[in-house]
Each structure stands twice: as structure tokens, then as C-alpha cells.
Amino acid sequence: MDAAPRSAAALGIDFGTHNTVAAVLRGDGRRHQILFDGHPLLPSGIYIDHDGLLLVGRDAAREARRHPHRYERNPKLRLDAPSLLLGDREVPVRDAVCAVLRRVLAECTAVAGAPRSVTITVPAGWGPNRRHIVADAALAAGMPAPLLLPEPVAAARYFAEVLGHRMEPGRAVVVYDLGAGTFDASAVAFGPDGFEVLAVDGSDRVGGHYLDQELVDYLGGRFAGTEERSSAWRALLDPDAGGEVLRARFQLYDEVREAKERLSRRSTTEVLVPGFAAEELLTRAELDLLARPLLARTVAITKAVIREARLAPEQVAGVFMVGGASRMPLAATMIHQELGIAPTMIEQPELVVSEGAVAVADQPATPAAAPPPALPLTVVPPPGPVTVAQPLVPPPTGPATAVQPVVPPRRRGLPVALLALASVLAVALIGGGAWWLSGLDGQAAEEDPTTAAAETSTAESEDPASPLVSNTPEPEETTSDDPGPLTGEVYWNCPQTRSYCADQGGEPGIRGSADDVTAIGYAAVGTVFELVCYERADLITPRGNEDEEGFWDYHEGKDASDVMVRVVLGENEYGYIPFVWLVIDPADVNSLGGLAEC
CATH class of the missing domain: 3.30.420.40 (ATPase, nucleotide binding domain)
Structure with missing residues (x-):
């Protein structure tokens, strides 16, 4: 070198x-x-x-x-x-x-x-x-x-430069950082001087170590049946015990931590408790039961940070999960359920x-x-707000590693300041058009119907993607505002070198019901389905592993999701396609595009 x-x-x-x-x-x-x-x-x-x-x-x-x-x-x-x-x-x-x-x-x-x-x-x-x-x-x-x-x-x-997500001014990424001993949630925006922290909150009483302790306490409850086993368990946890017992306790906590990590990949595992002959079976369902109260605190903190940063839904560029403990499947599921945003995850969040x-x-x-x-x-x-000492260069706009090129969004909300500016310009250009902005969460209000029929300019110059601009011609006749049925296109990028991809002929399966993995048919790549609604079932991650070699199974920009989308197969005939195989909004492959829950 x-x-x-x-x-x-x-x-x-x-x-x-x-x-x-x-x-x-x-x-x-x-x-x-x-x-x-x-x-x-x-x-x-x-x-x-x-x-x-x-x-x-x-x-x-x-x-x-x-x-x-x-x-x-x-x-x-x-x-x-x-x-x-x-x-x-x-x-x-x-x-x-x-x-x-x-x-x-x-x-x-x-x-x-x-x-x-x-x-x-x-x-x-x-x-x-x-x-x-x-x-x-x-x-x-x-x-x-x-x-x-x-x-x-x-x-x-990392979210912008390595993963290639677009970070326009006025939008922010929400960082969900769950580590071994602490949790932090932050809203980070990209501005002219680089990234700045808009809001941050956290807890030093939430993390992987605290869940380890919950697991140890839970296992201890299994040894309360007899005095002999209960006495042996108390001796194992005795803080004043000698070196031999202390070594055994270290081994116990190592066993519990490794079992917790295995349950991120498997549904069951066994824990070897020092001093006891039999191994203890531990399931993911038991882990989720213990983890849910801790994770509920992280979700509440995350929601509060979004509120403190005054971010409207369209201003959230994504929820990025980092920290080793964030790989628990339940963490992503709870974030998705509570925020309505499929979080961005990578295989090794502790390296981010x-x-x-x-x-x-x-x-x-x-x-x-x-x-x-x-x-x-x-x-x-420290915040707030916090600005990096050295300005970053703007994120690249070209193709990024393992991420599809970003195309302009179809209907995206603008930040509050830009909406106000658009309103002023509209009044100046149109000469009398009345526009009203709602003060709730930075959302743009619809055009006042009592003034919509007033004098209308024939030369609209604003961005047609803005929700403040009407693209309807002069209202000679009454027109319908119905945008038509919502559709989604099938995307499948599962390598044929993987056995199950080859077995399915390179096409994702269509389910008869949201929670039944049995395929009633297969969806050809590029097929556009009319969408009805969505339900939640099992979590599907966008990466798989076969023979220790990782592959992108689906769309390179897709996040893990438990959403099953109900699609129209024919007259009075419906099926379910996992959302990880559908693209509803090409500008944001993880967006449901306004699709409602069933």
C-alpha cells in the first residue's frame, strides 16, 4: 500500500x-x-x-x-x-x-x-x-x-449518503437509536449548513441490558417451584457471593443476551442456566411480552420528538432504526403500527x-x-438545535448504492414556510385567488369552496405537485374530484440462485388471507393491481440469507413490513400481496400512498 x-x-x-x-x-x-x-x-x-x-x-x-x-x-x-x-x-x-x-x-x-x-x-x-x-x-x-x-x-x-435517501430542505429523518444501555430519539433535518438536530429525547433506563434483566427475572420465576431450586437461584444472584458464583452469574447474563439476539432471527431458543442441569426453552413470544413495555416507552418518546420538532407526516423522510437492540422484530412492528411509517432497517444497525x-x-x-x-x-x-461543525455537501442526486433513483413525488406536502411563500406568490400572480393555510401540524388546508369559483387565472405557473395548486381547467362544468382507484405495481428482485425464488418462478405469491402464507396464485412482475385496503400479519424483512450469503429479496429500497395489501383479482375476487413486493408511490417505495386499513 x-x-x-x-x-x-x-x-x-x-x-x-x-x-x-x-x-x-x-x-x-x-x-x-x-x-x-x-x-x-x-x-x-x-x-x-x-x-x-x-x-x-x-x-x-x-x-x-x-x-x-x-x-x-x-x-x-x-x-x-x-x-x-x-x-x-x-x-x-x-x-x-x-x-x-x-x-x-x-x-x-x-x-x-x-x-x-x-x-x-x-x-x-x-x-x-x-x-x-x-x-x-x-x-x-x-x-x-x-x-x-x-x-x-x-x-x-448514513441515511442520506450511504443509503441514498433524498433529504430535501424542510424534511427530517427520525433516528430511533436503541442501544445496550440507553435509548435516544432525534429529529434531524438537512439545511444549508448541513444536518441539524431539531429535537432530541431519550432515556438511560431503556436498552438491551434492561431487557436482559427482565429475561433473567422471568427465568427466575421458573425456579420458584421447589425450595431446592429456589435456593440455588437465589445463591446464583447473591451480590455478596464469592468469585465462583460471580463467574456463573456472568455466564448467565451472557447466555441470556445471546439468547435474546438469537430470538431476533428464530422463534425459539434454549438458555443454559449455570448450576442447573436442564436448558430452559425461551420463545420469541415470551421475549415480546417482556419487551413490549420497554419498547412502548421508546415509541412514546419518538412520537414526542416528532411533535416537538413540529413535523407533519409528509416532512418525515423516514424513521431510521440504529443500535444493536433495534434489530428486535417487535421494535420495527411497534414503530410501524404507532407512526404509520415503515422504518428503515439494515442488517447491522450497530455499525451505522x-x-x-x-x-x-x-x-x-x-x-x-x-x-x-x-x-x-x-x-x-448539544441541541437545540445542533448543527454539525463542518457543513456537509448536499446528498448526491444520482443513483445510490442499492437504492432506486428517486423520481419527483406525485403529491407531496411542502414545509410550512414554503406553503406560506407559495400562498403569497399565488395571490400576487393570480390576483385575487383566496388561499388559506391551516395551522395544524403544518398541513395545507384545501381551497375555500366559497371562493374557488371566483375569477381564475388561465395561466397557472406554480408546481403542479403542490397541494395548493388546482390543475382543474376553468369550471365550465362540474368535474369529479375522485382520483380513481389506488394502484400498486409488483416488484420482485429475488435472485434465482435462491431456491424459493426459483420455485416461485421469480414471482411473489398472492395469499388468500392476510395471515395465511399459502399462495393461491403468483403475481407477475410489472402487474398493476387495484388496491382495496391493508391488514397486518407477519413481519417480512427485505433481506434474506441463504448459505450465509445475503441477497436483496425484494425492492432495494424496501424496509421490513408487516403490511398485507388487499388487491382486486377479478369481479368480487380478492387476494393479499405483502407490501414488500408492491410499489404504490415510486417517489417513496415505503409509502402506502393513502391506502386505508381494512
Whole structure:
């Protein structure tokens, strides 16, 4: 490898509660994840050995099995404490963070060279104290003065730059970030100076770890039948127990966490409880029952953020689910049911923030050799609103990776400010046309019917896609406002190398009922069906996996959806086609286009 790219890498780091993730942007524009022992996830835990050396990652987790009292699994949750007690030694919390960042820097230097710039993502709601601890730790690790970027801004970068979603001014992406120990919801808009956070809220009592505890408590209820089993369970959870019991408890929580992750892919799994001979069966239905109250809080917070940002439905560019815990199928289902928006998901949501930190080319940075005597970092201030320190270039308008080119929308609402401007222009151009704007949620009101028949200009110059413009000619005769039946076109991109795609002849199946997967027929690609309504059934994800090789099963821009669309097959004859195989609005393949629930 030549010297130029090895000395011009931009490093993006997502210092997480349970795992730390890093991505590098090389000098030639290539971007990739940094691997730690062959994995993109570096456990954030730290361990202190008998010589006072701090170990991180899998080395730390491995040693923790022998001496758990020397291990801190989640240093990010301890930033408000001055120090951590590891074994019989107190370790300053800054040194703990520094150890993790130093490992990231070492791996980056080994594979891509010393980074010229470093971006570390932090929660948007963090105050100065936590931000300064992370910045000081980065400098102590030998990094250049870091840019601290709000995590939702990094996610919005990924949404626009990597996934290729159009982010027009006035629209915002809602970032649903469910991690191991925290949840954050943010509304991030794209403006002339880059991305800015319009509203943010969250909770440090919701996350994967809290669900793990719910699962442990649930399993404990199964051991209350006999005094012997109940006593053994209480001993396993005894906080004052010795090292052997503590190691068993670590193993229990690892088992529960891995079982929870397996249930994101399977309907059942088994949990090995240390000290008990039999494995315990756990089902996804049980997991969903325990997770629903926690996830309901995340949905309520997300709805409040949308309301606080004063976003009308047409101003929401998407709901982007990031963070490892967001891959639970129930999370996407509840968001879709409550907001009416099919969320955007990717296979590895825990990688989004680190890649978003280096989603655009970095700007020349001040050399790290001459930092100012005070805290030498560039900090993006917290909301609200929050604006990235370096403006982003506008998102590309050409074809993006794995995303269909965006075409102009058929009928899209405009932001409130633009609607007001359109109203003024309409009055000036038409000379007396009366337009009224509703103040509710930024929605445009319909034209006042009492003045619609007044003097009408024959030369309309406004955008015909605007809901404020009437495209109807002079009202010589009464015309119908009925737009006709709503239709959807079948799209299928399932590779014939997959057995079930070949079995279906490259055509999706038509169901007899929403919740019956048996096909009563098959829909040819390109067929346009008249749509009736929709029902909800099983969640279908837009990606599949066969023989460990991933494929796009359906439309490249489609999100997971549990919507089954009722279509007209003939006179008094109907069927159901999963929404992941239908495109109703070409401008937004995840839009139902006004289709109502049955």
C-alpha cells in the first residue's frame, strides 16, 4: 500500500455502552470497518491485571471469567463517577475510556495508517462534562484533537449518503437509536449548513441490558417451584457471593443476551442456566411480552420528538432504526403500527453511527502536534438545535448504492414556510385567488369552496405537485374530484440462485388471507393491481440469507413490513400481496400512498 492513503485516514468511532465500533475513510475515498480480532465489534469492557495493566475487548472479557471483580463491562455508563474500582485499585474513568480508544487507534494505524482526523460520536443530549472526558481520553490515547459529533447526525449522514435517501430542505429523518444501555430519539433535518438536530429525547433506563434483566427475572420465576431450586437461584444472584458464583452469574447474563439476539432471527431458543442441569426453552413470544413495555416507552418518546420538532407526516423522510437492540422484530412492528411509517432497517444497525461519522470526506484539520493549551477539540454543541461543525455537501442526486433513483413525488406536502411563500406568490400572480393555510401540524388546508369559483387565472405557473395548486381547467362544468382507484405495481428482485425464488418462478405469491402464507396464485412482475385496503400479519424483512450469503429479496429500497395489501383479482375476487413486493408511490417505495386499513 502506498504512503499517501496510509497517512490520510479519517477515523470515526462510536464509543458504545457494550461495544465500540470504528470505521476508517482512506485517502482514496474507500471506507470500511475496522476489525478487532476479526470482528467489527470491540467489547467496551476493561480489565485490570495484577501488574496494573488495562486490558480491553475480548482479552478483558476472557480474563473477567477468572477474576470478575477486576472487570468493568460498561465504562460508558460510569462517566459521571470520578473513578472505577477494579479489584483493589481505583482507575480514573478517563483512563478507562482512554484504554478503549487507544486500542481503536492501534488497530486503525495497523491497517490504514495514523488517522489525520478523528470523529467520535456522542449522544446529542450529553453535557460538557461527559464530552470533555471523552475528548481528554482521546488526546491521552495519542489521537488528533477530535471532533465530537452527535450520534443522530452521524446516523442521518448514513441515511442520506450511504443509503441514498433524498433529504430535501424542510424534511427530517427520525433516528430511533436503541442501544445496550440507553435509548435516544432525534429529529434531524438537512439545511444549508448541513444536518441539524431539531429535537432530541431519550432515556438511560431503556436498552438491551434492561431487557436482559427482565429475561433473567422471568427465568427466575421458573425456579420458584421447589425450595431446592429456589435456593440455588437465589445463591446464583447473591451480590455478596464469592468469585465462583460471580463467574456463573456472568455466564448467565451472557447466555441470556445471546439468547435474546438469537430470538431476533428464530422463534425459539434454549438458555443454559449455570448450576442447573436442564436448558430452559425461551420463545420469541415470551421475549415480546417482556419487551413490549420497554419498547412502548421508546415509541412514546419518538412520537414526542416528532411533535416537538413540529413535523407533519409528509416532512418525515423516514424513521431510521440504529443500535444493536433495534434489530428486535417487535421494535420495527411497534414503530410501524404507532407512526404509520415503515422504518428503515439494515442488517447491522450497530455499525451505522461509526460509518456515518466518516460518511463524507473530511476537511483539512489542524495538525494534532500543536493543540491549544485549553481543551483542544472541536465540539458540536448539544441541541437545540445542533448543527454539525463542518457543513456537509448536499446528498448526491444520482443513483445510490442499492437504492432506486428517486423520481419527483406525485403529491407531496411542502414545509410550512414554503406553503406560506407559495400562498403569497399565488395571490400576487393570480390576483385575487383566496388561499388559506391551516395551522395544524403544518398541513395545507384545501381551497375555500366559497371562493374557488371566483375569477381564475388561465395561466397557472406554480408546481403542479403542490397541494395548493388546482390543475382543474376553468369550471365550465362540474368535474369529479375522485382520483380513481389506488394502484400498486409488483416488484420482485429475488435472485434465482435462491431456491424459493426459483420455485416461485421469480414471482411473489398472492395469499388468500392476510395471515395465511399459502399462495393461491403468483403475481407477475410489472402487474398493476387495484388496491382495496391493508391488514397486518407477519413481519417480512427485505433481506434474506441463504448459505450465509445475503441477497436483496425484494425492492432495494424496501424496509421490513408487516403490511398485507388487499388487491382486486377479478369481479368480487380478492387476494393479499405483502407490501414488500408492491410499489404504490415510486417517489417513496415505503409509502402506502393513502391506502386505508381494512
